[in-house]
Structures are given as structure tokens and as C-alpha cells.
Amino acid sequence: MENIGQKYTARAHTNIALVKYWGKENEELIIPANSSISLTLDEFYTDTSVIFDSTLQQDMITINSEIVNDEKISKFLDIIRHKSGINLFAKVESINHVPNSAGLASSASAYAALATAGSKAAGLELSDKELSMLARRGSGSATRSIFGGFAAWNKGTDDQTSYGYSIEDPVKMDINMIAIVLNNSPKKISSRLGMKISYETSPFYDSWIKQTNEDFETIQNAITNGDFSTLGQTAELNAMRMHSLTLSANPSYLYLNKDSLLVIEMVKELRDKGIECYYTMDAGPNVKIICQKKNIKAIVDNLSNQFSQDQIKVSGPGEKVKLI
Numbered sequence: 246m247e248n249i250g251q252k253y254t255a256r257a258h259t260n261i262a263l264v265k266y267w268g269k270e271n272e273e274l275i276i277p278a279n280s281s282i283s284l285t286l287d288e289f290y291t292d293t294s295v296i297f298d299s300t301l302q303q304d305m306i307t308i309n310s311e312i313v314n315d316e317k318i319s320k321f322l323d324i325i326r327h328k329s330g331i332n333l334f335a336k337v338e339s340i341n342h343v344p345n346s347a348g349l350a351s352s353a354s355a356y357a358a359l360a361t362a363g364s365k366a367a368g369l370e371l372s373d374k375e376l377s378m379l380a381r382r383g384s385g386s387a388t389r390s391i392f393g394g395f396a397a398w399n400k401g402t403d404d405q406t407s408y409g410y411s412i413e414d415p416v417k418m419d420i421n422m423i424a425i426v427l428n429n430s431p432k433k434i435s436s437r438l439g440m441k442i443s444y445e446t447s448p449f450y451d452s453w454i455k456q457t458n459e460d461f462e463t464i465q466n467a468i469t470n471g472d473f474s475t476l477g478q479t480a481e482l483n484a485m486r487m488h489s490l491t492l493s494a495n496p497s498y499l500y501l502n503k504d505s506l507l508v509i510e511m512v513k514e515l516r517d518k519g520i521e522c523y524y525t526m527d528a529g530p531n532v533k534i535i536c537q538k539k540n541i542k543a544i545v546d547n548l549s550n551q552f553s554q555d556q557i558k559v560s561g562p563g564e565k566v567k568l569i
């Protein structure tokens with residue numbers, strides 16, 4: 246217990262799913278309905294410091310230097326307190342190095358950093374697998390942000406079998422993502438709510454699970470074989486399949502806006518011109534373009550005709566979580 250009373254800071258990077266997680270079998274434990282695969286990104290990350298302090302009367306949390314009253318964070322700290330047996334409140338200071346509310350999965354980097362700094366500050370020594378299981382309790386996508394590069398989240402059936410792991414990338418695939426920030430106002434339907442409505446009401450949900458299990462195999466093999474084209478094509482299809490669950494839900498809803506459709510058309514036109522690239526979108530309108538280094542300039546030049554420089558963010562693969 247020598248760590249208690251010491252401040253620890255962790256840096257975790259965001260990740261973008263190539264095979265999406267979109268629905269929970271167990272909401273309390275965050276057990277997903279399917280396994281997923283992502284790429285961790287180097288440009289976007291969260292730094293979080295935690296100290297358990299006997300003088301505090303309640304948890305004190307700041308995000309980007311503003312005091313927040315987030316019950317989800319205190320509930321997450323309760324899990325750490327329960328695991329470690331300590332009974333102290335915590336001071337949490339977190340900075341997101343992610344464009345504001347850009348739908349770039351800040352909850353993924355946030356809970357991966359909080360799990361890492363928080364568990365260390367509470368005197369726990371957790372392996373990466375155990376950290377991923379802890380991060381999962383904060384936000385499902387955080388399970389994968391413990392790992393760098395390509396990561397998977399094994400669905401599992403309970404707390405001990407639902408965890409993340411690093412996918413071997415023998416050829417060190419040349420892969421980048423260009424995020425186009427189209428709207429930075431908070432979304433009306435959170436991922437948590439959106440996936441619940443899809444899971445409970447879309448008549449296509451069973452087909453989604455069947456297809457997504459196939460997409461998982463395809464993308465895993467594409468990574469092993471260094472097959473960028475198959476990876477891109479499958480990730481693009483998987484994203485559209487996820488968004489079709491929102492359209493087919495009751496009530497029906499849509500995360501994409503007209504600018505998202507414009508970027509999708511631009512990607513198709515670029516492909517027609519021989520510039521290989523693919524699109525993916527999460528629970529928001531912002532589009533992420535998957536491409537190789539040699540094509541970044543041509544894609545950015547093309548996007549610059551429609552969008553400003555600060556809307557276009559280029560990122561390569563990022564590292565695993567670390568204490569800093």
C-alpha cells in the first residue's frame with residue numbers, strides 16, 4: 246500500500262474501431278454483444294492524474310481544468326476502492342488532448358487513463374489484461390485503449406472473460422487515419438443510449454452480430470497478412486452496417502449529417518481516381534478516413550477544398566497506455 250497518498254499520472258490514446266462494438270449483453274458489467282477491433286491513434290490522448298487523499302470529504306474531479314460532477318467517474322473510482330480495499334476519496338485531474346467533443350472517443354482514452362493512474366494510486370499492480378478489464382467498466386471502448394496499434398476486445402461472457410489484447414501486426418502495416426471534424430456540439434444520443442435502442446429494437450440486430458463476427462475474422466487476417474485493402478473495405482462496410490442499426494431502430498435515429506455524406510462521396514471519388522482510402526464513422530457525424538502514408542497529401546489537399554485546416558486532423562498508430 247506504499248502508493249497511497251502518491252499522485253500517479255497516466256497517458257492513454259483514443260482508438261477508432263474497425264469492427265465496431267454496438268450493443269451490450271450486460272449493461273452493468275459492460276459485456277458487449279460482439280468482439281471488436283480498433284486502431285489506437287497517436288495524435289489524440291488523455292492525461293489523467295489520481296491521488297487518494299485522506300483530507301478529502303468527496304471526490305474532486307477536473308476535466309480540462311474545469312470542476313465536473315460526473316457520477317460515472319465516482320462510480321468508477323468506487324470499483325477501484327472496492328478492488329483495493331481503500332476507503333479514501335480521490336483527486337482526479339484530467340486533460341483531453343482531443344479536439345473538443347469531436348466524437349473522437351474521448352471516453353476510451355479517458356477511462357483507460359483513469360484505470361491506469363487510479364489503480365496504481367490505490368496500490369494495485371495490474372497487468373495490461375487486468376487494466377483492460379477495469380477500463381471496460383468505465384466505457385467499453387476504453388478496453389482497447391490500454392493497447393497500442395491494433396487491439397481487440399474479446400467479448401467474453403463475464404467480468405473475467407471480457408478483456409482487451411494487442412493484435413500482432415507482423416508486417417507493421419502502413420495505416421493512418423484522417424479525422425474530419427464536422428460538428429463539435431455534444432451529440433443528442435450518446436453511444437450508450439444509441440446502442441441500447443439498436444440492441445433492443447432493430448430487427449436486423451441478429452444479422453449484425455453474425456456479419457460482425459465474420460468481419461472480425463476478416464480484419465484479423467488482413468492485419469496478419471498486411472492486406473490494407475481488405476482491412477479498409479471491411480472496416481468501411483462494418484461502419485455502414487452499424488449505422489444501419491440506428492436507422493432501423495425504433496425510434497429511428499441517425500448520427501450522420503449532410504457533411505458526413507459529402508465526405509463519403511469524396512472518398513468514393515478519390516478511390517475512382519486511384520487514391521486508395523476508406524471511411525468510418527462512430528456515434529457522431531465526423532468521418533475518419535483510413536489511408537496509407539503515400540496518399541495523405543492528396544486526400545488532405547482534396548478535403549481542403551471543402552473544409553478548413555483545423556477541421557482536418559491526421560494521425561498514425563498510437564502507443565499503449567503508460568504512466569508518465
Ligand SMILES: Nc1ncnc2c1ncn2[C@@H]1O[C@H](COP(=O)(O)OP(=O)(O)OP(=O)(O)O)[C@@H](O)[C@H]1O
Pocket residue numbers: 291308315317318339340341346347348349350351352353355356359384386435436437527528
Ligand atoms: N478526461 C476525461 N475523464 C473522464 N471522463 C471523461 C473525460 N473526457 C470525457 N469524459 C466522459 O466521457 C463520456 C463521453 O464523452 P464524449 O461525449 O466526448 O463522447 P466520445 O467519447 O467522444 O464518443 P463515444 O460516445 O463514442 O465514446 C462523457 O461522460 C464524458 O464526461
Ligand SMILES: C[C@@](O)(CCOP(=O)(O)OP(=O)(O)O)CC(=O)O
Pocket residue numbers: 261262264265266267275281350352383384385386387436437526527528
Ligand atoms: C461507435 C463506438 O465508438 C461505440 C463506443 O461506445 P462507448 O465505448 O462510448 O460506449 P459505452 O461502453 O456505453 O461507454 C464503436 C466502438 O468504439 O467500438
